[in-house]
Amino acid sequence: MDNRPLGIFDSGIGGLTVVRALHELMPHERLIYLGDTARVPYGNKSADTIIRYSREISNFLLSKDVKGIVVACNTASAYALDTLKAELQVPVFGVIEPGVSAALAATRNNRVGIIGTIGTIKSEAYQSALKKQQPELEIIAHATPLLVPLIEEDWLSHSATRAILEEYLWQFRLMKIDTLVLACTHYPLLKPTLTNLLGHNIELVDSAESCARFVRDALAKTNQLSDANDESSIEVYLTDMPVHFKKVGERFLRKKLHKVDLVSVDGLSSTQRR
């Protein structure tokens, strides 16, 4: 047993979808989340910047004595995961490997689609991990940058969102994919609209849920799950308090956000590790 908390980070509030999935699957874990709301979005930033931010945030989480770190952000997983894994003394989990395994398990016709931020798609992290495991796979990947603001606006089934999705997805339909990887923290909220648009024959891979299952299995294997009697808690830190963060955050988390603290970006890198 390891009753220390688990650290999770994202570029902003969207990663609370991963916190939700982790909390649902492991209700006894203490979760500490850092949303880098002062520097969001990561989706269009360079690899060097994303690696620097991810290092600073990991340093902050380690100062809270976390037993492991979950990189909830797809863009940060694409660019910074290998660096963090190599540099940190605790296990580091990303969303890509679990999403890839879930997509491979789901596809029957070997045609898989991926949607994500510009950075995630450009990194080809999903594409190469899928190809490595199944070279004959046909993959279609598109950046869908207009979706994050629409989701934050709660326009989940708005006609404008549906029109944009139609435009983004027609080629996926044409290629007859049977599996679509939602490679962004925000996209799980679009699942009902996507199912409505694409039909039930296209399996949607929710990277938040597959990541939570992966983390639970890994912690179980190394005997690092918390004691079943341990009180769960969700502590949230943000690097800025955006105007609607509480309303938006609660939609992502599907729970009330009780405790949200501000930590300055400068404070992230200067925190003393435990």
Ligand code: DGL
């Ligand atoms: N969290 C980011 C991701 O999953 C989306 C928002 C952003 O661009 O920072 O890629």
